[in-house]
Amino acid sequence: MPKSLIFAALAVVLGTGCQTSKSAGRITTWTANAGELNADGMRDSLGMEGLDKAQFAALAASRIKTITFDLDSYTLTPEARDILKKNAGLIQAAEGTISIQGHADELGTEEYNLALSERRAIAVRDYYERMGVPQQRMKTVAYGELKPLCTDSRGDCWRLNRRAKTVLDY
Numbered sequence: 001m002p003k004s005l006i007f008a009a010l011a012v013v014l015g016t017g018c019q020t021s022k023s024a025g026r027i028t029t030w031t032a033n034a035g036e037l038n039a040d041g042m043r044d045s046l047g048m049e050g051l052d053k054a055q056f057a058a059l060a061a062s063r064i065k066t067i068t069f070d071l072d073s074y075t076l077t078p079e080a081r082d083i084l085k086k087n088a089g090l091i092q093a094a095e096g097t098i099s100i101q102g103h104a105d106e107l108g109t110e111e112y113n114l115a116l117s118e119r120r121a122i123a124v125r126d127y128y129e130r131m132g133v134p135q136q137r138m139k140t141v142a143y144g145e146l147k148p149l150c151t152d153s154r155g156d157c158w159r160l161n162r163r164a165k166t167v168l169d170y
Contacts, residue, residue, distance in 0.1 A: 053095060057170045060090045066165040067124070071107070071158075074119040076127060084124060087166055088131035094168055098133075100124045101165045102142045103149075105158035110144060118142035124164045 064087050067080040076084065091098055102121030104113035121140035129135050150157035 054170075057094055057096070057168055060094045061168045064090055064166050064168065066163050068159055069120055069162040069164070071105075071162065072116070073162075074116060074123045076123055081127065084127050085131060088128050088133050091128065091133050091137075091166070091168070092131075095170075097137045097139065097169045098128075099167045099169055100128075100138060100140045101147075101167060102140065103147060103161055103163045103165070104143075104145050105161040106145045106148070106153070107158060114142055114144035117144045120162075120164045124166065128166075 065083045067076070067083050069075070069080075070077070100121045102117035102119070102124075104117045104120075106113075108116070118140065121142055125135070125138050125140050128138060145161070148157075148161045149163070150160045
């Protein structure tokens, strides 16, 4: 077999980005479309089967990622949408409700930042809903600039503060 075909086949196999695990006689696959799996399939594919609710909640919470936004924006970037897809799968596999916390940097007025952080939280909530998370399991909270991650007055610090954080409420 020519080397180019071997490398092409290897690239296809490595580029799929999926994990497979065998559990209780069945095989499940987790891809970037994690929201398509049922809760048992998600637990199995993440290697979390057999955990009690509290253990699963702690592990799921540790895997949920926070997203950031561009300046004066509540538009979800492609990178943010990829993160939220994976978060949605974890949320669906977990029980309970979630809080989506919108944040802003210190630039702008307090009123503007509060409204912007609310729009960021709502954008995330709406995306989760499109990924299959029931809206009744979600609530949004707007903090504006009141809870910064970083307190330095620098651009890289402000970027960290323009965020939406998803928290499992248990």
